[in-house]
Amino acid sequence: MNIIDTGAAAWLTYLPMEIPQGETTQDIARSELRAGLSSLGFAAKVDVIEDDKGEGFEITQSQDGYVIKGGKTGVLYGVYHFLSAIAREESPLTPFTAPHYPLRMINHWDNMDGSVERGYAGRSLFFKNHQLDYDEQRIHRYARMLASVSINAICPNNVNVHPPMDLLITKTYLPQLKKLADILRLYGIRLLLTIEYSMPSYHGAGTADPHEKTVHTWWEERAAEVYRYIPDLVGFLVKADSEYRPGPFTYGRSHTQGANMLARALAPYGGKLFWRCFVYNCKQDWRDTETDRPKAAFATYAPLDGEFDDNVVLQIKNGPLDFQVREPASPLLYAMPNTNKALELQIAQEYTGHQIDLFYLAQLWRDVLTQLPKGAAQYIAAVGNLGDDDNWCGHDLAQANLYAYGRIAWLGESHPEQFAAEWARLTYPQAAEEVADILLASPAAYEKYAAPLGLGFMVNPHIHYGPSPEGYEFSLWGTYHRADQTAIGVDRSSRGTGFTGQYPDQFGALFDDPATCPEKLLLFFHRLRYDHVMADGRTLLQRIYDDHFNGAQEAEALKAAWEQLKDKMPERTFERVLARFERQVKNAREWRDVINTYFYRKSGISDARGRMIYS
């Protein structure tokens, strides 16, 4: 294999840049297979046989080669599986395999002006100047990339609906959306659309109160029209009563009532209603120590178990706070056995370095999934990290997160080492082990130099990049650490806000006691004195200092490891990634010094090892 600039090709280096041809998913599968085999110089015969197994497939040996056998989309997944294995010089054979999650979704937070909320990879792939305006070739390559890791649904528009995005579900935009859906469908990918909950109130019905029959009718008419254009639409995604968005609470109604109304409009078409549970008081008074933001989602939804229609899916962020570097799994994911749930992850590195700093996410996701019982969520979604940058993700290595997410969505498990190895062997076969090592080392570095021990939110307000220890301390967002001269953190134990009580007993008890609470989550759950003695005998503050010195060093080590690859990488790739590592090293030093200085000024306690802490 040649050493090419893989920015645009991502991990699909075994395919030519030309897009596949065909009018059905089977056509695409065969086209990709032909192109891939040719590109890989693979001579054996490979047959493709379609069966009725949907997304599942198997790959067996035939007399003179291989047989890929699968359902309509299964054969496409089988083809990618086959080519990927060959490219990685592994056996392509596999017994029948089918996806763990029936819906494996990417949520784009794209706005119709072309900006991307929490986007770190350029502008929107879909929207420009309030139009659906995309490069068709690029959408094919995007869809191919997603399909190669089994993503089968995308929501192109932001959960925060800014006008005229509300009109996407009207005739103004539906003809354009249909064309997008037609391309994606070739790759087994379906559309999902966010809607504006209050839309009936200003667009014909005069109110959006879910109690009103006129509002039901209004949504039924909307759904009918949308499904006329896009008959395989997955459904609607809604952010309601969340961060200033209107919702049922606006009308004094329950979320059951609001969600079921929408779900019933979608039901005749087999549509689902994804209802985000990111609901909390975003106008908290910092003086209020009773309200505890992580408790909000469980408190709001757990009592409603069993009251949602079958086609309602509650979409729940992995942590109870908001995509911080380190959080426990959301207690809501253990609850509501009689309700459909989707786990929401974030591939976009909002709080994890903006795709400037490297943060391979598969370990974080593993930590989430291994905490949860099998079947905790029936579906999976993730906020995308893609934009119109040539290399899709801003940071070339951030592509590994998209890859890993797809693999998790298929398997229902995260295997960070395996995914890193696969991705690196596909993308940088000439330096696969080194690159995988860099990926695997990255989250620990970031976690050490960022906010300590699960504390979170010591970031610059709004932008969420770089340190600001008290950036959120007196704000309305409910994310406080209340550090003083002697201690830091919020006591969320049974002796404090009682958040630990929302967990099943075995977890709750574990988290409740600082002695048994996982160390990396100590300051998520507890308020502790700086001189609190940790398991290894160090004080809490010394641990914080050590982590920050070490984290910044580890960032430098990541950069140094990359520099070792100079001769193995195409020059442009090397320089592009190196430039990111240089920014990361600077960022890591800033985190280290700001956080250490912050604690030093607060506590007056010096580093036991006498390293430089600015006063």
Next chain:
Amino acid sequence: MNIIDTGAAAWLTYLPMEIPQGETTQDIARSELRAGLSSLGFAAKVDVIEDDKGEGFEITQSQDGYVIKGGKTGVLYGVYHFLSAIAREESPLTPFTAPHYPLRMINHWDNMDGSVERGYAGRSLFFKNHQLDYDEQRIHRYARMLASVSINAICPNNVNVHPPMDLLITKTYLPQLKKLADILRLYGIRLLLTIEYSMPSYHGAGTADPHEKTVHTWWEERAAEVYRYIPDLVGFLVKADSEYRPGPFTYGRSHTQGANMLARALAPYGGKLFWRCFVYNCKQDWRDTETDRPKAAFATYAPLDGEFDDNVVLQIKNGPLDFQVREPASPLLYAMPNTNKALELQIAQEYTGHQIDLFYLAQLWRDVLTQLPKGAAQYIAAVGNLGDDDNWCGHDLAQANLYAYGRIAWLGESHPEQFAAEWARLTYPQAAEEVADILLASPAAYEKYAAPLGLGFMVNPHIHYGPSPEGYEFSLWGTYHRADQTAIGVDRSSRGTGFTGQYPDQFGALFDDPATCPEKLLLFFHRLRYDHVMADGRTLLQRIYDDHFNGAQEAEALKAAWEQLKDKMPERTFERVLARFERQVKNAREWRDVINTYFYRKSGISDARGRMIYS
């Protein structure tokens, strides 16, 4: 006089809303006089006689009435003086009077998209959708209002020049600008324009290096063209090498070279070049304790005294930092005896409450002017607080600041009580004393609840409204207080950064010693322990606590005083202003609690009087 909603009329309640008619300033003067006398029901005869005294005028008694005698603009000023006095039921007689500052300018920070940088009163009066697009009637009323307090020059465009604003000095916009200048000229007001220093580099000359003859020629041609359209243009205003704007330093040249080049292009037309001295390192590393931002302007410019051309004017902010609630006068204003200087004030309440909180500025300006020797600055400019809000300034009472600025610009002195009384008697004659009292009490309240004792910059980053004690603590802006467990502030004395050494000896010595330093500036100049004992025996920290409790109470008292006026005010005015006071009270409490809690958490020291400080 009727009780009317004075929002739109401002203090010109003695004039009808109809705009004056005429084609010369004399026409306008006579038109205003007729309308005003009629509106006031004033029967005596008033003659207007033009002489050659320019802006000066005198008002004497005649056999059957009065004579207003003055130069071309003098008669207009005389008419406003006359009407104002009659409206206030005072004698209109005055011996010959002429302005202290020959140029009395408003700098608007308006952008061509219609937004206003640091604007708190709606959108731009001049620009919309990248065009000069204004309501002509409104510009007449604006000009009348400014002329009534002797403003004689305005710069409509922001010192931060965002494209296409650079093109204002080209044929693309000059015909539109000429029309604006033609209206303003009727009121004795001339235009000034900000320019983009680097413009020659991308607009024909290939560089903006002031060393290059082609750049000189380029500016000469620009100036020639601008003056063809607007022959009485005051000149250009420039923000160069400041906060990411390019300037001579970009080309390795001195500010003398850069400013003189521009001044020479303007000289043939009698134009002046206003060169802002807001030059400092805006990429400071917070770890760097050597660099001290307040020292920057003096260090940059003082050595250049005598090297600037006669038509260069250095425009210097009143304080060395940036329009904080409390700063010493800039040391640069004492220096450079052989250089023309303009004092730059800010009427826009960027750091003083956003025209939501009331902050009457005349006392702050008095404190500046009384610190400075007469003649420290030859000209005066101020950032405007105007926008397209019906009441011009967002807060009705903020009009008093515009009024006071005009009076200062004429007199060269600030008399807060007098100006407040004048303005209140004109605007709210039915409650003049009460309103004047509210104005006069307002700055002390704000100062107490904001950052303590001259410390400054404890505000929310970017927006500059509301408290954020460490908002700027680790930023690039050079505004740090370095609070720790025991002390706060930067030592700017001879034992610290040496900033006090930039002042004339008598001031430098005063500031240098905490014992003689004015108390309100203590933390501007000194780093002090929380237990530092103040003159009255309280500790520094107790003083901070007391100020914050008192300041919030004083804000409530302002609101209560306004509420007393319910029956004396037109309902809409009353409610509009009351709504602002309600926001101010909330804001003041937030300041109080955040600042007190911040210091309590840092120091561990409780309030001696046991009041509520949140932990």
